[in-house]
Amino acid sequence: MNxxxxxxxxFRREYEACDxxxxxxxxxxxxxxxxxxxxxxxxxxxxxxxxxxxxxxxxEDGEIDDYRYLKDWxxxxxxxxxxxxxxxxxxxxxxxxxxWCQEAASSAPYNRIVKYxxxxxxxxxxxxxxxxxxxxxxxxxxxxxxxxxxxxxQPIILVTHHHLLAQQxxxxxxxxxxxxxxxxxxxxxxxxxxxxxxxxxSDEINGIPYFTxxxxxxxxxxxxxxxxxxxxxxxxxxxxxxxxxxxxxxxENFMPGHVLKTLDMSR
Numbered sequence: 001m002n003x004x005x006x007x008x009x010x011f012r013r014e015y016e017a018c019d020x021x022x023x024x025x026x027x028x029x030x031x032x033x034x035x036x037x038x039x040x041x042x043x044x045x046x047x048x049x050x051x052x053x054x055x056x057x058x059x060e061d062g063e064i065d066d067y068r069y070l071k072d073w074x075x076x077x078x079x080x081x082x083x084x085x086x087x088x089x090x091x092x093x094x095x096x097x098x099x100w101c102q103e104a105a106s107s108a109p110y111n112r113i114v115k116y117x118x119x120x121x122x123x124x125x126x127x128x129x130x131x132x133x134x135x136x137x138x139x140x141x142x143x144x145x146x147x148x149x150x151x152x153x154q155p156i157i158l159v160t161h162h163h164l165l166a167q168q169x170x171x172x173x174x175x176x177x178x179x180x181x182x183x184x185x186x187x188x189x190x191x192x193x194x195x196x197x198x199x200x201x202s203d204e205i206n207g208i209p210y211f212t213x214x215x216x217x218x219x220x221x222x223x224x225x226x227x228x229x230x231x232x233x234x235x236x237x238x239x240x241x242x243x244x245x246x247x248x249x250x251x252e253n254f255m256p257g258h259v260l261k262t263l264d265m266s267r
Contacts (some may be wrong), residue, residue, distance in 0.1 A: 001116075003235065005237040006060030007055040007161075007195025008215035009036065010090060011070045012063070025218070025230045025261040026060065032217040033073060035234040035254065036108055039216075040077050043238070049081050055195040055213065056088025056127060056161030058100070080251055084114055086123045088161040088196060089132050093125075109140055119155040119244035122147050126174055127161045134162040136176045140159025141183065148187050155190045162196045164205060169197040170222050181206065191239070191246050200235060200251050209246055213237045214253050216241055218260060226266025232258040 009032050018024045043049060052074075059066040074083060087096060087110050094105040109125035116218040124144055148156070162174035164181070174180070184206070191209040198215035214235030220228040235253035239246050 001050045001241040001253055003051045003053060003116075003239040003241060004043065004049050005055065005193055005213045005239065006036070006039075007213045008057040008088065008128070008198055008217055008218050009054070009070070010031075010057055010093060010215070010217040012060045012066055013069055015060070018181055021263060025263065029218055029232055032084040032234070033070075033169060035048065036216050038262045039234070039236055039252070039254075043236075047238070049078070051121075052078060052081055052083045052199045053121070053193060054085040055159055055193055056086050057090045057195065057215075058088070058096075059087060060090055062090060062092030062095045062129060064099035067096055071100050082114075084112065084121055084123055084159065086110065086129045086159050086161055087125050089127045089129060091127060092129045109143075111143055112177075113151065114251050115151075115154070119157060119241070120151040121157045121159060122151065123159045125160075126176060126180075134171050134174045134176070136180075138209070141176075141179060144180070145183055148183060152187055155188045156236065157190055158184070158192045163194055163201075164192070164210070165201075165203060168203070168212060169199065170203045171197060173231065184197045184208070190241075193237075198233070200237070200253055202249065202251075209249075211237055211239075211249060214251070220265075223262065226264050227262055228265045229262045230260040232256055 015026045018027050055077045097106045116122045126134045126136045164177045166173045189208045195246040198219040201212040216234045219233040220230050231243050238250045240248040
């Protein structure tokens with residue numbers, strides 16, 4: 001089984017015309033559906049995709065119509081390939097439920113269990129709009145406990161947005177990391193997938209393969225003294241699974257060298 005993992009699309013149908021600050025950086029960026037389309041065209045010429053996982057920040061501002069457009073675009077690009085998503089700190093739950101899920105607005109976390117014959121995917125929402133580091137309450141941890149116990153006889157792939165290791169980014173790791181990892185101990189977790197940092201990273205956590213994928217939009221490089229150099233950069237991870245185990249992981253990262261802006265983020 002081939003699983004494509006992408007993240008941090010930060011999609012908007014139109015980015016606000018602006019010259020200053022973060023919005024000015026976005027205004028200089030190409031629409032992320034351009035590189036995503038190129039990546040999918042390349043992948044479809046090389047392999048068959050059985051599942052696509054998107055680990056949060058689907059949109060830049062959580063607009064209802066942006067979710068609708070993005071989902072329609074992905075369906076056209078991917079056909080019948082299943083898509084599993086989680087939400088990031090740029091996603092607004094109420095708008096996501098309306099635009100993506102085509103259901104009533106709800107502030108409920110978007111948690112899902114998707115079962116396959118040889119494994120299960122648990123998509124765990126550890127995000128909150130406007131809180132860059134993520135927030136999860138006890139009710140969310142209770143949901144995760146129940147989900148893990150429900151799937152205890154299956155290998156499990158866990159998907160979330162925020163990163164779990166302090167050493168992989170200048171951004172703080174998710175504050176719920178320790179409790180999260182404690183809950184995983186009794187279960188057969190085959191890998192943990194996430195995004196958020198916009199940088200590719202791989203390691204193991206307590207023997208569990210751990211993969212952070214590049215963004216599909218931009219990356220920020222820390223230049224010190226609060227200065228961050230933003231560049232267009234995109235990439236994806238491709239996993240091959242056999243009997244629920246990751247047998248191969250490939251990362252593709254594209255660095256066109258287009259500097260968007262250098263911003264003082266300490267202000």
